[in-house]
Amino acid sequence: MIVAKLIDTTLCIGCKACEVACQEWNDQEYTLGTFNGSYQTMPDLAHNFWNLIRFNEVERNGAQSWVMSKYQCMHCAEAGCIAACPAPGAITQMANGTVDFVHENCIGCGYCITGCPFDVPRLSPATKKVYKCSLCSDRTAVGLEPACIKTCPTNCLTFGERDELLRSAEIRTRELKADGHAQAGIYNPAGVGGTNVIYVLNDATQPEQYGLPKDPEIPWTVRLWKGPLKALGAMVFMGSILGAFFHYVIFGPQDPEKHGHPEEEPTHEA
Amino acid sequence: MKLDEIRIPRFDAYERVMHWMAALSFVYAALTGLALWTPVLYWLASLSGGGFVIRGTHPWSGVLFSVVIGWMYRRWAKTMYLDADDRVWLTRLDKYATHQHGALPPSGRFNAGQKMLFWSQVATGLLLLVSGVVLWFPEEMPRGLRLAAIAAHPLAAIGSIGGILVHIYMGTAAVPHSMRAILRGWVSPEWARFHHPKWYKVWRDSANLR
Numbered sequence: 001m002i003v004a005k006l007i008d009t010t011l012c013i014g015c016k017a018c019e020v021a022c023q024e025w026n027d028q029e030y031t032l033g034t035f036n037g038s039y040q041t042m043p044d045l046a047h048n049f050w051n052l053i054r055f056n057e058v059e060r061n062g063a064q065s066w067v068m069s070k071y072q073c074m075h076c077a078e079a080g081c082i083a084a085c086p087a088p089g090a091i092t093q094m095a096n097g098t099v100d101f102v103h104e105n106c107i108g109c110g111y112c113i114t115g116c117p118f119d120v121p122r123l124s125p126a127t128k129k130v131y132k133c134s135l136c137s138d139r140t141a142v143g144l145e146p147a148c149i150k151t152c153p154t155n156c157l158t159f160g161e162r163d164e165l166l167r168s169a170e171i172r173t174r175e176l177k178a179d180g181h182a183q184a185g186i187y188n189p190a191g192v193g194g195t196n197v198i199y200v201l202n203d204a205t206q207p208e209q210y211g212l213p214k215d216p217e218i219p220w221t222v223r224l225w226k227g228p229l230k231a232l233g234a235m236v237f238m239g240s241i242l243g244a245f246f247h248y249v250i251f252g253p254q255d256p257e258k259h260g261h262p263e264e265e266p267t268h269e270a
Numbered sequence: 271m272k273l274d275e276i277r278i279p280r281f282d283a284y285e286r287v288m289h290w291m292a293a294l295s296f297v298y299a300a301l302t303g304l305a306l307w308t309p310v311l312y313w314l315a316s317l318s319g320g321g322f323v324i325r326g327t328h329p330w331s332g333v334l335f336s337v338v339i340g341w342m343y344r345r346w347a348k349t350m351y352l353d354a355d356d357r358v359w360l361t362r363l364d365k366y367a368t369h370q371h372g373a374l375p376p377s378g379r380f381n382a383g384q385k386m387l388f389w390s391q392v393a394t395g396l397l398l399l400v401s402g403v404v405l406w407f408p409e410e411m412p413r414g415l416r417l418a419a420i421a422a423h424p425l426a427a428i429g430s431i432g433g434i435l436v437h438i439y440m441g442t443a444a445v446p447h448s449m450r451a452i453l454r455g456w457v458s459p460e461w462a463r464f465h466h467p468k469w470y471k472v473w474r475d476s477a478n479l480r
């Protein structure tokens with residue numbers, strides 16, 4: 001069974017209880033933020049801050065509008081971080097779809113940061129390893145819902161079977177459309193095979209306003225690097241080694257004693 | 271003096287140390303780099319303390335290699351420009367590979383193949399350094415640069431390692447006694463006349479053998 005989080009952004013009141021719950025459950029140390037003239041807690045995700053409610057100020061129909069949206073790992077079905085990771089077992093995709101980092105296998109190369117289309121993983125300067133939302137895999141493993149879900153007071157966040165949540169997202173979208181939000185829709189981008197963090201947006205035509213990329217996918221250079229370049233490398237390396245070996249077998253070494261240089265007279269006499 | 275007692279100096283100690291610093295740093299960077307490239311070769315990491323360790327050491331070995339390549343450039347670039355004979359030589363690479371030496375124009379201190387190896391290492395070395403620095407600091411570098419570097423770095427490495435594999439074969443098996451040149455510094459007149467006739471003539475004239 002694939003599990004998912006549904007984030008109905010239309011119900012978010014910006015209370016940030018989920019941020020606190022995430023920090024508490026994951027036992028993160030406290031870091032002083034900066035005040036940037038916004039209601040947002042922190043400017044960005046951090047190695048010890050995995051769940052950020054963005055407070056985006058955007059213009060809609062000529063009026064200023066406040067768009068709140070939860071920023072965290074999307075638990076992609078086709079995850080760019082996994083595609084980019086060179087260390088076996090450092091990132092796992094569990095049977096329930098959760099993408100989790102296994103820190104004893106992480107080598108801290110940071111390639112997942114480049115592979116992730118959502119700019120989620122963060123390096124810790126102390127451990128030199130990478131951290132992000134684990135979908136509370138330590139809670140879901142024993143049948144509990146993630147900490148952020150547990151704490152959300154408005155039912156903006158729900159957790160459960162992915163297909164069921166998609167169905168309720170569709171129902172909610174229909175409601176919103178009937179309410180006059182003609183652009184309402186679901187964010188579940190196909191470019192990464194769908195995500196296990198699904199959003200209901202009241203303007204799905206402009207996901208960027210929520211800080212969500214429009215058409216996220218695993219970058220083609222990452223695919224090139226992990227696919228065709230591997231084959232090219234194997235061909236070049238094996239070709240050089242076998243080519244050299246068979247050159248030796250067929251032609252042998254270039255021995256001055258065996259082949260003279262016809263244009264050259266021996267000039268040095270004893 | 272007996273012919274077989276004559277030793278022609280080919281690489282002085284300075285050049286030999288330089289070469290072997292390049293070789294050692296390259297082999298280390300190449301093996302750890304291959305481990306970081308693909309899970310299939312990740313076992314190579316255990317040769318040097320495991321993945322977490324080589325994540326730290328690989329970039330530094332690359333920096334060392336780049337510094338030595340810069341040094342090599344200062345020392346050798348002048349002798350590595352192709353002359354007219356070299357250009358003809360390159361078009362007859364097949365003759366060289368099949369030991370038809372009579373069909374080849376004479377080479378100087380380095381033949382055109384060696385010169386091309388030098389230039390290809392300078393070019394790939396530069397590309398590896400620039401793309402490597404970008405990959406070194408994932409959180410400081412703009413994502414577009416990192417996406418370019420993630421493909422450019424292995425591409426340059428494939429070219430560079432492929433070239434060095436051929437170079438190692440030439441140095442160890444295909445051209446007898448060249449290892450003595452790069453390890454101990456000298457070659458025999460026979461070797462010099464056969465492989466590098468124009469360079470040999472310069473030595474002969476200056477040594478006043480006739």
Ligand code: HEM
Binds near residue numbers: 293384434438452
């Ligand atoms: C790792 C094993 C290596 C071996 C066994 C090896 C062997 C040799 C030998 C025998 C020579 C002398 C050729 C002559 O006398 O003409 C030489 C020269 C040279 N080596 Fe290496 N080498 C190695 C690695 C490298 C690396 C990594 C570089 C990277 C830049 C390099 C660059 C050169 C250059 C530029 C020369 C002078 C021109 C030439 O012979 O191509 N070598 N090497």
Ligand code: SF4
Binds near residue numbers: 075080099
């Ligand atoms: S959002 Fe980023 S870190 Fe999370 S699964 Fe997708 S690629 Fe990996």
